[in-house]
Amino acid sequence: MRILHTADWHLGRVLHGASLLDDQAHLLAQFVDLARDVQPDVVVIAGDVYDRSVPPAPAVDLLDEVLSRLVRDIGLKVVVIAGNHDSPERLSFGARLLRSSGLILAGSPADGLAPLVLDDDHGPVRIYPLPFLEPAVVRHHLLQPDLLGIQAATAAMLDAIRAAHPKGERSVVVGHGFVSGGVESESERPLALGGSGCVDAAVFQGFEYVALGHLHRPQKVSQGVRYAGSLMRYSFSEADHDKAVSVVDLGPERACEVQSVKLSPRRQVRVVTGRLAQVLEGAAADPAAQDYLSVILLDEEPMFDAMGKLRAVYPNVLHIERPILQAASGAVGARVDHRKVSDMDLFASFFADVTGKALDDGQRGGLVGVLQRVENAAREVEA
Ligand SMILES: [Mn+2]
Incomplete structure (x- = not known):
């Protein structure tokens, strides 16, 4: 059983005023090609498909195009869950109609209990699409008014899934949230005030693979529990992330084999550090002068129109930082x-x-x- 796991596309995201839609389309074209090449049994998109609950129309258009290519042109099954950035109702529009075409759109906790059932030589595999869980929504859904916090809500939903799951069959959960042990970056919106948004990895015990979204760095949390990572770097704090999508092969037993495949962004998001003169000089020999840059200027002297000078050579400088000024204003x-x-x-x-x-x-x-x-x-x- 082969699963192509991706997450956090954040379609429609704007980085320091720059729309990333063209970059996202460029990466998703590669993703569609990859899906055609590796022929997974299912593609899972683990939430934060859009960056905002009301996404811009071109972002909706892009998702529509990518999903049609995967499902209609290539004939793949695709599971999409809502993340905390998505509006569950808007994302799952048409879900009942689309399910018969092989596209599962999960917005409500109830969708988590309606798995996609796939088969391979070793028997059936059930894929449970569990969207980002708001405790209040789970309380209402499970009629358990005393469920407080994301940890309790997630544990209760997973218990309900286990109770309904046929013994001996393999199972995969698609989920969105902060599982403890994972490493954060600056671009994940906090799930709850005060850090109570965290879920213990142990609640996922018993599932063969847990395909997570939310944290933007691709990472393994524990055996079989994994974040695919975001489609591209969505903040300068992610400048050291190597983004990838995961090709997961699930065998007859518990163990699964994961292969990370990198996509090539049209423009990278990165940080350049130096004195203004050095940075300007280095630009001439920089083959990636179109990248999105945050420039950290080490000059101590006052300077005039640093942004204008930098943009003449690096047109996509989005941000300038001057540590000397921050230190001074602190003093x-x-x-x-x-x-x-x-x-x-x-x-x-x-x-x-x-x-x-x-x-x-x-x-x-x-x-x-x-x-x-x-x-x-x-x-x-x-x-
Ligand atoms: Mn998220």
């Missing part, structure tokens, strides 16, 4: 009322903010002269 500390600060102190603080250094005696002396001339000029105007 200035609490906000003060500038009307109560002398001109000298106000300028000294501005100078420290921009350069990270205090005014030296010579500079202070020079400034005293300038301030005096300004004051004299102002007095003359008043008189």
